[in-house]
Amino acid sequence: MHPQVFFIVVHMTITMSLAIAGNLFMIFVIWRGNKAIRRRVSPVQLLLLHTCAADLLFAVCSLGTEILLLFHYPHFIGPGWLCKLVRYAQMVPLYASPFLLVAISADRYQAICRPLAHFRRSRYRIPTYLAMFAWGLALLCSLPQAFIWRKEETFPKVEQCVTFYRRDNQIFKSIYVIVFNTIAWLLPSTMAGLFYYFVCKAVWMSHNSKPTLDLTTTKLNVCDNVETQSYVEKLRHKSSGIRRQTSEFDRKRIQTVRLTLTIIACNFFLWAPFCMVNILQANAPNLLNPSVMAYVVVLGNLNSCVNPWIYIFFNRSHVQRAFCGAPKSGKNHSQIANTTQVSPIFFTSELLQRGASPRRLFSFSPRSTTYSSCSRMAINGHSEVVTESFIQKDSGTTMNGSTTTTRNSTELPSSIVRVFTERRKSNKHSLGLVRARSICATHDEKQALLSRKVCNES
Numbered sequence: 365m366h367p368q369v370f371f372i373v374v375h376m377t378i379t380m381s382l383a384i385a386g387n388l389f390m391i392f393v394i395w396r397g398n399k400a401i402r403r404r405v406s407p408v409q410l411l412l413l414h415t416c417a418a419d420l421l422f423a424v425c426s427l428g429t430e431i432l433l434l435f436h437y438p439h440f441i442g443p444g445w446l447c448k449l450v451r452y453a454q455m456v457p458l459y460a461s462p463f464l465l466v467a468i469s470a471d472r473y474q475a476i477c478r479p480l481a482h483f484r485r486s487r488y489r490i491p492t493y494l495a496m497f498a499w500g501l502a503l504l505c506s507l508p509q510a511f512i513w514r515k516e517e518t519f520p521k522v523e524q525c526v527t528f529y530r531r532d533n534q535i536f537k538s539i540y541v542i543v544f545n546t547i548a549w550l551l552p553s554t555m556a557g558l559f560y561y562f563v564c565k566a567v568w569m570s571h572n573s574k575p576t577l578d579l580t581t582t583k584l585n586v587c588d589n590v591e592t593q594s595y596v597e598k599l600r601h602k603s604s605g606i607r608r609q610t611s612e613f614d615r616k617r618i619q620t621v622r623l624t625l626t627i628i629a630c631n632f633f634l635w636a637p638f639c640m641v642n643i644l645q646a647n648a649p650n651l652l653n654p655s656v657m658a659y660v661v662v663l664g665n666l667n668s669c670v671n672p673w674i675y676i677f678f679n680r681s682h683v684q685r686a687f688c689g690a691p692k693s694g695k696n697h698s699q700i701a702n703t704t705q706v707s708p709i710f711f712t713s714e715l716l717q718r719g720a721s722p723r724r725l726f727s728f729s730p731r732s733t734t735y736s737s738c739s740r741m742a743i744n745g746h747s748e749v750v751t752e753s754f755i756q757k758d759s760g761t762t763m764n765g766s767t768t769t770t771r772n773s774t775e776l777p778s779s780i781v782r783v784f785t786e787r788r789k790s791n792k793h794s795l796g797l798v799r800a801r802s803i804c805a806t807h808d809e810k811q812a813l814l815s816r817k818v819c820n821e822s
């Protein structure tokens with residue numbers, strides 16, 4: 365065996381072994397880690413599992429079959445249809461892997477830049493459609509391989525699996541190589557870069573535009589009642605749990621963006637030398653040294669090995685959870701349960717993440733002595749939520765005269781709190797006067813405000 369061919373065989377064997385072991389380990393970490401905490405696979409993890417399948421196909425169908433062909437070189441053992449099938453199977457994962465990376469970037473764009481449209485649909489519908497489209501497009505783009513390759517006798521008693529253009533039609537070879545590198549590398553990298561440009565822009569703007577509120581500088585006249593001020597302090601203390609949950613959600617979202625962006629960047633830079641050298645070799649075969657081409661092929665094949673280790677690096681806690689199981693403390697569940705009594709808005713965001721239906725969202729009410737009714741009005745395409753909370757003192761008397769038992773640990777102030785949201789005039793009818801004896805602004809970090817300011821608007 366020629367030394368250069370031997371080097372390529374050894375490299376392909378090592379790369380195939382690392383790719384199979386790494387991707388199987390990544391599948392195990394995702395499956396076992398989610399099973400430990402009894403959670404379904406997330407949409408990003410679903411697309412990453414498809415990427416693992418594409419890398420496994422590349423290791424088995426592309427590298428494995430190429431190793432067998434090099435062992436029997438220059439002879440091809442098998443019928444003519446097997447030559448076409450092998451070359452077709454080798455090309456499918458080369459298209460599927462970059463197409464799935466574009467699907468991941470498109471899913472992140474849909475989830476971060478268009479969250480409302482993302483929540484109106486099922487969490488798994490869009491990722492499933494994107495994965496199916498990527499695989500279908502890869503199968504379609506690989507079809508020319510079945511017509512280009514064929515088995516023929518190149519030398520006396522020597523049959524090889526070769527292309528029909530070989531040396532007598534270099535123009536067709538150059539066109540085919542340029543089209544392949546454009547579809548499999550340049551276009552997916554450009555599309556993924558555009559998607560992540562908008563994603564990073566949205567994350568940056570969201571991070572810099574978070575409203576901050578200082579109670580000492582607010583223009584609202586906060587009630588001087590000692591009981592009201594005590595209630596405000598209790599709300600401020602409990603809202604810290606909501607802020608922690610929100611910051612944790614933002615941290616996980618940014619971590620997911622970094623993970624997928626790193627995978628796509630590695631795919632671009634590892635494939636860039638291979639694609640450029642491939643184009644140069646197709647147009648000027650004598651320009652490059654064969655040793656340079658061999659090392660570039662080594663660099664391009666490493667793309668199927670790095671994705672699992674990137675995921676493991678960004679999700680070390682998942683690896684620990686896969687081997688050690690879920691932590692026994694229920695701190696996270698208790699925090700979410702406590703915040704539902706303080707902020708229905710935060711609980712609504714949690715339901716949105718779980719894919720709850722709009723009917724369930726608007727029928728939610730916390731377990732307390734408050735009587736809360738939420739109604740949704742949609743006129744002329746504008747949907748608004750009007751929430752009225754009629755809160756009595758701890759006597760347990762509701763608006764309809766019935767009595768209930770107080771279960772909240774926090775006593776409510778004696779003042780009646782009402783929150784109204786006014787919508788615009790519609791169908792030439794005015795909504796009338798909007799009056800409130802107290803204003804309590806509740807939204808994320810603005811939750812701890814209580815006012816006795818009287819607003820009369822006509």
